[in-house]
Amino acid sequence: MKTILPFFPLNLVAFPGQELNLHVFEPRYKELVRDCVANESNFAIPSYVKNKIEYGTEMKLVNIAKEYSDGRFDIETKAINVLHVLNMQNPYKEKLYAAGDVEILTNVDNGDIILKEALFESLTELYKLVExxxxxxxxxxxxxxxxxxxxxxxxxxxxxxxxREERQRQRFLLDHLKVILPQLRDIQKSKELIKMNGHFRHYDPLEF
Structure with missing residues (x-):
């Protein structure tokens, strides 16, 4: 599905479902917030990563937590959908902010129960290792x-x-965890060895 959204580019990645609090102080983004409120519309956070703007997230303005006397805002937002930026006009027409055509990407919720169980076990170990x-x-x-x-x-x-598919994302995380868990286990062993330094330890003598 294609639509036009105002752009609030940031050097971060917002995942669908994520709640994100923002302090808005630049004139162009103060105008963006006012327009979203007036039009009851969403906006886009194109993720400026890898020195380009190509993908990002559709955001819903949930609440204005505070409006300052100088026009700044503290806003509460929630990530809704992943989007692909098709083009960008900066500034957009008579506005101060940028906007452009985006394609809202379809999510395929086809998670695999076996992969999910493996992820749960690996994540449980990860959190234990990092205490x-x-x-x-x-x-x-x-x-x-x-x-x-x-x-x-x-x-x-x-x-x-x-x-776009949950099963792909599960495999992606499992691949990541297969790399970092052994490294964390080694670090944990090193910590235990350091703690043992200076303590009396039992060694079995070698037989010759």
Missing amino acids: IQKVPLNTDFRVFDIAHQIGLSKDAEYDLLQL
């Missing part, structure tokens, strides 16, 4: 729900955003 006391996870999760919580680089998050 997170309260595991931010339940069995009814989607990849986008936890994608910010597993140490992905911004470039990797951007690649993940573009995957």
Whole structure:
């Protein structure tokens, strides 16, 4: 589905379902907020990653938490859909902000139960290794729900955003965890060895 949305480009990746609080202070984005309120419309956060603007997220303005006397805003937003930026006009017509045509991408919710169970086990180990006391996870999760919580680089998050199928996203995270979990296990072993330094230890003598 194609539509025109105002652009609020940022150097971040917002995943569908994510709540994002923004402080709006530039004149062009103050105008964008006012227009979204007046038109009851959404806006786009094109992700400026890898030195380009190509994919991003459709955002819903949920609430204006605070409006300052100088026109600044603190706003609460929620990510709705992944989008592909088709073109950008900057500024857009008589506006201060940029806007353009975007294609709202269809999400295929075809998660695999076996992959999900493997992910759950790996994530549980990850949080234990990094000593997170309260595991931010339940069995009814989607990849986008936890994608910010597993140490992905911004470039990797951007690649993940573009995957349209849940099964692809599950495999993507599993591949990532297969790389970092062994590294974290090694770090944990090193920490344990350091803690043992200076303590009395039992060694079995070698037989010659």
